[in-house]
Amino acid sequence: MKIAIVGLSGCGKSTCFRAITQKTKRESEGLDPTKPHLGVVKVPDWRLEMLKSLFNPKKITPAEITFEDLPGFHIPHIKEIEALMEVLGVFAGRDPVKDMDDIGVEFILADTEVVKHRLSSLDKEMKQDRSPEKTREHETLLKCRECLERNMPIRSITLTHDEEKSIRGFQFLTGKPIVIVGNIGEDQTGSGVTGAIEAECARRGFKSVEFCAELEAEIADIDEPERGPFLKELGIEQLARDRVIDIAYQALGYITFFTTKGDETKAWPVKNGVTALEAAGKIHSDIQRGFIRAEIVNFTDLEACGSVQEARKKALVRLEGKEYVVRDGDIVDFRFNV
Numbered sequence: 001m002k003i004a005i006v007g008l009s010g011c012g013k014s015t016c017f018r019a020i021t022q023k024t025k026r027e028s029e030g031l032d033p034t035k036p037h038l039g040v041v042k043v044p045d046w047r048l049e050m051l052k053s054l055f056n057p058k059k060i061t062p063a064e065i066t067f068e069d070l071p072g073f074h075i076p077h078i079k080e081i082e083a084l085m086e087v088l089g090v091f092a093g094r095d096p097v098k099d100m101d102d103i104g105v106e107f108i109l110a111d112t113e114v115v116k117h118r119l120s121s122l123d124k125e126m127k128q129d130r131s132p133e134k135t136r137e138h139e140t141l142l143k144c145r146e147c148l149e150r151n152m153p154i155r156s157i158t159l160t161h162d163e164e165k166s167i168r169g170f171q172f173l174t175g176k177p178i179v180i181v182g183n184i185g186e187d188q189t190g191s192g193v194t195g196a197i198e199a200e201c202a203r204r205g206f207k208s209v210e211f212c213a214e215l216e217a218e219i220a221d222i223d224e225p226e227r228g229p230f231l232k233e234l235g236i237e238q239l240a241r242d243r244v245i246d247i248a249y250q251a252l253g254y255i256t257f258f259t260t261k262g263d264e265t266k267a268w269p270v271k272n273g274v275t276a277l278e279a280a281g282k283i284h285s286d287i288q289r290g291f292i293r294a295e296i297v298n299f300t301d302l303e304a305c306g307s308v309q310e311a312r313k314k315a316l317v318r319l320e321g322k323e324y325v326v327r328d329g330d331i332v333d334f335r336f337n338v
């Protein structure tokens with residue numbers, strides 16, 4: 001799961017990257033600012049703490065997201081990137097809605113080039129071969145072109161499963177989920193300056209969050225014992241970073257299921273809508289191949305009951321088959337035989 005951090009030059013992408021990954025200045029100092037950099041973060045999930053107290057595992061493994069910090073204003077190499085985090089430099093007195101528009105236009109142009117290029121070669125190919133696959137791809141690309149010509153992102157088109165599949169390989173930028181981060185200055189905290197961003201994002205169906213990246217990047221440099229008092233002095237209860245990661249995770253369209261096998265309690269990120277059989281494959285191909293049933297209790301039920309035994313008494317621990325659609329917070333025990 002990889003998210004690329006994009007935005008205009010100097011909008012604070014690298015500062016956001018440091019704040020999100022909590023890399024210290026010293027760790028980042030050696031990094032070449034003209035190159036992309038990767039950082040892995042653990043997705044904060046309070047439910048893991050509760051599961052820890054119930055199952056007492058030796059090890060807790062949260063879900064992870066890799067963030068990629070891109071230098072300057074770059075059209076990212078989209079392969080392997082599942083979503084974009086777009087940083088708007090509100091702190092610099094810029095007009096964030098205009099910046100959002102400008103970036104949107106660049107992405108639309110980049111996708112338009114890809115569509116044009118492919119349509120032109122497809123026209124030639126279809127003179128020899130008018131297979132249903134090629135025809136479908138052609139029709140879908142025409143839909144995309146029409147959408148892009150209206151200055152709309154590809155994610156705004158409703159495509160059938162087959163249509164989506166026919167263009168999946170192109171990894172269109174404007175087809176990716178997007179999270180908008182309003183990077184505000186320290187003096188802008190709580191001033192509502194990002195109201196305009198929020199309204200614009202709501203209109204476009206984007207998730208957005210405001211964040212004082214510089215402040216939170218500085219916090220990474222404070223040693224643990226001094227961190228608490230420092231945060232208290234600033235009146236910060238929780239780092240916005242956690243919320244930024246959480247919102248990015250949601251924007252990716254992921255939900256979390258948990259396993260509590262042996263010594264480890266683990267959070268597994270899966271696309272919303274996966275079946276129990278697909279979820280099993282995330283863990284191990286053997287578990288998928290030999291899938292018999294999945295014993296499932298949802299976190300909310302477990303929390304309300306206080307123990308698995310109690311949940312069992314209330315018939316909230318269920319046996320589900322291959323086609324069961326996994327829900328966020330399911331605690332799953334796969335039964336399999338290979």
Ligand SMILES: Nc1nc2c(ncn2[C@@H]2O[C@H](COP(=O)(O)OP(=O)(O)OP(=O)(O)O)[C@@H](O)[C@H]2O)c(=O)[nH]1
Nearest residue numbers: 009010011012013014015071072091184185213214
């Ligand atoms: N006051 C203030 N300054 C910030 C904030 N975020 C970033 N800056 C400053 O803005 C400058 C650029 O920040 P970077 O994080 O390097 O921006 P960038 O988007 O990575 O820049 P490029 O990779 O060159 O495009 C640095 O001097 C930061 O200290 C902020 O929230 N408040």
Ligand SMILES: [Mg+2]
Nearest residue numbers: 013014071072
């Ligand atoms: Mg940078």
